[in-house]
Amino acid sequence: MPNSSAHSYWKANIRLVISLLCAWFFISFGCGILFVDALDTIRFAGFKLGFWIAQQGSIFVFVALIIIYIRAMDKLDEKYNLESSEQAREDSQ
Numbered sequence: 001m002p003n004s005s006a007h008s009y010w011k012a013n014i015r016l017v018i019s020l021l022c023a024w025f026f027i028s029f030g031c032g033i034l035f036v037d038a039l040d041t042i043r044f045a046g047f048k049l050g051f052w053i054a055q056q057g058s059i060f061v062f063v064a065l066i067i068i069y070i071r072a073m074d075k076l077d078e079k080y081n082l083e084s085s086e087q088a089r090e091d092s093q
């Protein structure tokens with residue numbers, strides 16, 4: 001991979017990681033701590049929404065962000081013609 005292509009690949013990778021971390025921070029810290037009083041006015045499955053996000057929702061969002069990261073990195077690897085880790089494992093066997 002040429003140097004300029006490698007630079008743009010890592011720039012896109014870092015941008016993706018930072019955006020996903022910001023989303024996770026907003027859900028876990030923002031919705032679970034900062035905005036909990038406003039969210040507690042809403043009920044979800046019989047629980048106050050702020051409580052539910054702090055206890056369960058942030059975990060679900062974290063797992064969803066992992067799946068989003070995997071898919072986005074596969075697309076980024078395809079864009080820059082890199083092998084995915086799955087293809088690399090198959091080739092090494």
